[in-house]
Amino acid sequence: MDEKEITDVTWIPLLLISLAAFIITLDSTFMNVAISQLITDLNTTVSTVQLIISFYTLITASLMLIGSRLQDIIGKKKVFLIGAGIYGIGALLAAISQNALMLFTGWSLLEGIGGSLMTPATISIASQTYKSDKRTFALAMISAMAGIAAAIGPLFGGIVTTFLSWRYGFVLELLIIIVVFIFSGKIQNFEPTLTKKDFDLTGSILLIFGLMSFVLGILLLEEDVIITVSLVILSLVILSLFASYEYGLTKGEKTPLIDINMLKVRNLSVGTLIRLITSLAMGGSLFAISIFLQSVLKYDAFTTGLNLLPATVGILLSSIIAPKLTSKINHKTLIRVGFLISMLAATILSTRFGVNTTFSTIAPGMFLFGLGLGFVLSLGIDISLAGTKEKNQSTASGLLSTGQTLGMSMGTAIIGCMLIVGATWGLHDAVNTYAPNQINDEQFHAESQEYLQKMGQINITELQGDTSIKEQIVNTVLTDAMKFVMSVTSAILAIGLLLTLALNDIKSYQLKRLKK
Structure with a gap:
């Protein structure tokens, strides 16, 4: 596709990759409100559902950097479409699931693999398709769509679960995948820069086992603390070996899964941590709140989603406002404001959960929580990629996506376990x-x-x-445990706020480029 054709359909590629980002994130939240129905339909337990949700995001995170590297080997568009195909098959299998194992295979495994291929491609395709202000808008839109999906997921899940069936959520995802394939010709082709022999198999295996050991250890906290500690230690050892191996490949001028030297770009390394922390706080708190609303207050899926709606409105509002404010206020300041608002909201919510909780009791806190997170999510990618060279965009986007999805998985695992273990x-x-x-x-x-x-x-x-x-x-x-959960969420967000002190604003990188 030549440059003129791309200009003629400026925003169609963005629409397609934004839809992909939307359903990938939707998958990690829309089933939260259907937990009680899943337990009944599939004859399972809270812990099993928690494991399925966590493993969806964990598998996505574990394979994200692999998907990112494959873009350079077989092409961004091809990787994106292969991922979409696998994702569509998974959505179909999840929709017809008859037991927890089928749901795990379709949702956690196949959709997780598909998501790991699509997610980094969405960011890198946007980064290379659009330039200047359009690039900022495109990246903000992808982040906003993901953030909106995370927040609107509970309401969407509540509607389909209450009035139809949770299975229709996966049917909708399948339909969106079909739309992506129908209009895929509008996405520009980018030539691969590496060959198959450049694929880092050893590093890929170490990364997968390292990340999976960590989250699996957290999930098993309820069962056995010793096993948890052992798996976490094993994970740290494996990830240390991974870092050492990747550094060796870089020094030997071979092609690593990730160039460790990229982590020297401050905004990329700090931005990845901020994205992980933000997703951890959001994913974990939404899971815990959903459990509380359904277990203690006996809300159905629709009512649960309705109670989480203010967070959706907050994310949507700040995601629209934030990019426009960057012409007057720098990214760094706006992200800090976002963290402060969401911390205040989490502190307020820590006092709002009880057997007499109503919509009006938690709505203000939920709105502020979403409003603050929206600022961080919508501007986080742009500032994180500011100092990264164009040739490293694919790997950088994969690193950021890994941070986000790993954060969602850790949030469901860690904060979810805090709630369940605390209650137990x-x-x-x-x-x-x-x-x-x-x-x-x-x-x-x-x-x-x-x-x-x-x-x-x-x-x-x-x-x-x-x-x-x-x-x-x-x-x-559960009421007592929720107070602790929201206090921990506030503390986690405070860590994110502190990390913003290490960020350089985008303008400083732009000035450096002008001097060169």
């Missing part, structure tokens, strides 16, 4: 308060934990004794 550990004290005569009854404890894992979606004839007491116990410990 709090059962003893709650039983002592509400059912002191049962304090030493192992069966009562086991059944209370089962009630928690099934989120109340369980036939009461399967439980012995007074089920209302078990419900009261679970509600109490």
